[in-house]
Amino acid sequence: MERNDLEKIRLEKIESMRAAGIEPYPTTADYTHRNQEAIQAFEAAEQIVGSEPLQATLVGRIRAMRPMGKIAFAHIEDGTARIQLFFRINDIGEALMSRLKEDYDLGDYIEASGHLFRTKTGEISLHVNSFRMLAKAVTPLPAAKDEEVDGKIVRHATLNDPEMRYRQRYADLAVNPEVREIFKIRTKTIRALQQFLDERDFIEVETPILQPIYGGAAARPFVTFHNQLKQELYLRISFELYLKRLIVGGFDRVYEIGRDFRNEGVSFKHNPEFTQIEFYMAYANYHSIMELTENMVAYVCDQVLGSRTLQFRGNTLDVTPPWRRMELRQGLIESTGIDINEHLTGESLEAAMKAKGYAFKPTSPRGKLIDSLIGDYLEPSLIQPTFLYDYPRDISPLAKSKPGDPTMTERFEGFMAGMELCNAFTELNDPLDQEQRFLEMGRDYESDDEERHPMDEDYLRAMSYGMPPMGGFGMGVDRLVMLLTNQQTIREVLLFPHLRKLEE
RNA sequence: GGGCGCGUAGCUCAAUGGUAGAGCAGUGGCCUUUUAAGCCAUUGGUUCAGGGUUCGAGCCCCUGCGCGCUCACCA
Known part of the structure; x- marks a missing residue:
């Protein structure tokens, strides 16, 4: 299989992970909540004053990543929802922080554990204390970044070409929530x-x-x-x-x-x-x-x-x-001016259609002519x-x-x-x-x-x-x-x- | 099958017949609450394929492939 430059870089990352003893395609994945459940559980726990921070292990595909030096934000998405991950060097240490930057790309699947909290801007997020790769993506998804506007995910510069969308429906689905x-x-x-x-x-x-x-x-x-x-x-x-x-x-x-x-x-x-x-x-x-x-x-x-x-x-x-119920004969009289009951043979109906200047395929049986009248003159008006x-x-x-x-x-x-x-x-x-x-x-x-x-x-x-x-x-x-x-x-x-x- | 249109970087798109570009993604760097993060730098092209015209073709012509629209076909 031919690989482009972006893919080659990711293949190198796989090699370097393996060299470091990290399996990029482990056989297990653990989670305590699906993302939507975690959000709901957090919102419920929030109502109770003085409740312990909610611990969770979440999984999903990385859809956005914002490394900022000694902290980083990411968004992951599973089949239920998108949720933000928050990484801090104080919690995960220098080694894991650099692994995050070195190994992880958009499209990879990740498992992350920590406690749920709200960021300064109020977004429910997972404060990560450990994480690992669940599956490394070699080919970048055909989309840029995404954002959330009024609860809806808006993805930018996303796969648009209809041919590729249908041929690679997996990529289309992965990238276009609608x-x-x-x-x-x-x-x-x-x-x-x-x-x-x-x-x-x-x-x-x-x-x-x-x-x-x-x-x-x-x-x-x-x-x-x-x-x-x-x-x-x-x-x-x-x-x-x-x-x-x-x-x-x-x-x-x-x-x-x-x-x-x-x-x-x-x-x-x-x-x-x-x-x-x-x-x-x-x-x-x-x-x-x-x-x-x-x-x-x-x-x-x-x-x-x-x-x-x-x-x-x-x-x-x-x-x-x-x-609405409409007799076919009556509908055709209204839309074409032809009463099919007055034309009981194909020849007769053909002559009537010819007189009105309607298109038809010559020597068609009567039924086919009626069918074409329906399709051309009646059907389009039935909204x-x-x-x-x-x-x-x-x-x-x-x-x-x-x-x-x-x-x-x-x-x-x-x-x-x-x-x-x-x-x-x-x-x-x-x-x-x-x-x-x-x-x-x-x-x-x-x-x-x-x-x-x-x-x-x-x-x-x-x-x-x-x-x-x-x-x-x-x-x-x-x-x-x-x-x-x-x-x-x-x-x-x-x-x-x-x-x-x-x-x- | 006919007619019309389209095909440019991983994605979305630019480029009078005259050095193929941008944003995002990627790569390197800075950055401890960001959210399309930001800033600096930077890599990346068989312009669908093959022929032709031309001093010179992404652009004009021909052929092929694919897609879209449309007509034909279609209870």
Whole structure:
């Protein structure tokens, strides 16, 4: 590994420590408090007049160092808080004082013992009487110094280049506290989703990621190969068909939170792998799922943000139920002037779009044209939480038809901030209709081979055993986290977003 | 995949086609309550890579690589 000059200096320090009989990477670390606990314990002890000084051993990473001759200050940081260390030659002696100056750098991990006190300026600090190296850092962290302003750590000249931040996320996290906050919110979000569903008797399950037949969405899959079985396998593009098999099996309410993989374009809202939540609920339909959805998102906001409003791209979004409900057909009439019910074939709709001067991909099926109208003219205007409902049958192969209208299905999508958030429907449970839909999909997408929905005989068999009426739901968790953290790109809410491989 | 933009010291950023700089970090020194500590001194560069134009290229041109934005794609 190539080392730059700064690293070489630190490597020399490691050698000199070892020469002096000091192990820069000891196997143990001791502490009496985590930093936050120490601060709280000190504040509590302070209230009691005449209490003994609070002894503590603390650990953490050195984030700032201010040697001043015969005294020195440092700030260390663990996973809970930042705290100041105070070193004085009177307490630690000349030898340790010079070791401190010689051996210790920003980024090193240190263990320090002493008593807690307040400095002249009132900052709670550890008055150190002994300390040792816990782990020497060879590479300097990509940040200058930090300071505390109103309780918040402000780090100066810190890692900023997005490419390096994503490629070296460890350094990004180590140096940018606000990035760590995003991922704490992400974890809380997932926990809140689980709590919400668990409280309603859903059970969380795990279904195959490697699948012999992919399905449940229209997307290109990643293909892989099992050597011993000599069998092609696909990374799942959705959980849908497996979760609904479980409903047939008698689990009335199931959900899964996990990774989907789609072999498609990468953008600010698309990563090749992304986290999805899907749930299925027997004896529910899309109306009850709508209610459940708005309550679930409101619950998550309560738990994660402590508020039902959130800021996103300069908009204040209010997720308080009930959300606006808008029939898709009506929404399109208002936003485009086209009534899709008057254009029941792709040709007719294409002509209408052409007449209005709307962009479209020629010879697309009707459903795809409608989809592009939504995406171009309706979706961007849906800022406050909105459900669009009743979607065309030909882009909803797993949704149940609307009674009395063979062209429509009981399906809705939820939108916020001009972005699609979730997709749900009354699930199709008629095995003969389902078989017909698979055949239609195969026909419609013949030209676009990779994206066509493959026939899944086993899924049809499961349905043939008898599938209860039910509602199902899917949501991109990453997009929800983007909304909750006001992040404009999915890469900011993925710990390790996909980046192109670098040539060595 | 198309279009536009970007790539300079460890980090953040400067530099009309004319000697590549600053702050922080680092190194040496002074400094016993500092907090982006301060003061003095100082090291550090294949300007993403490769070609070209030019007396001379970080800057202009071409190719490649990577990233960003955007379009296409995307239930």
